Amino acid sequence: MKKNIGNQFAFYPTPVIVVGALVDGKPDFTLVAHIGIVTHDAALVSLNKAHYINRGIKQNKVLSVNVVDESWLEKAAVAGGISGRNADKSTLFGYTFGGLGAPIVDEAKLAMECAVEDVYERGSFENFIVKVVNTFAEESILTDGGKPDYRKFKPVLFEMPNYTFLKTGETLGECKSFIQNKIGRN
């Protein structure tokens, strides 16, 4: 029998990303796990108003979403422990500017350059509603059809209740055939 554990916020695990933006013309990078899909063409990046990077995102209305995998987790973690307000995080990673001018982390095998379309303020958070404009991916993580292959590329996940990083799980099945087999049988 399930136990009611109160209003535990249990929307985890979520992918870990490093958000990149220019603040006063200089790159800042911040570790973020509170991200979500809003529609098929928009996502939400939730940032505490106190963070240094927010100012740059609002200045340029552009940010990069750099998806973290195990190969650069240790470096990425630093971006979650230090604020650009107190330290220069511009040299933490190599970076290349995307077409919109957002700094894209070289270490990230998969990254998106996003235009900020809206900001939804709630309490002490600014939730940036973003649209993907450019996606940059290492060829080694793509399917033959040119899409990200999450059997080759494994984003690190984060869960807040126990403050833990997790590995992405194993493949359970191809979704369409999985459902069709199930419907066929029932």
Ligand SMILES: Cc1cc2nc3c(=O)[nH]c(=O)nc-3n(C[C@H](O)[C@H](O)[C@H](O)COP(=O)(O)O)c2cc1C
């Ligand atoms: C695992 C992890 C996940 C985090 N996720 C978020 C998040 O989703 N939103 C947020 O506002 N801060 C988050 N942070 C905190 C920021 O990364 C951290 O405060 C950072 O130093 C802010 O940097 P800045 O001031 O240069 O922007 C997270 C930190 C860690 C360690």
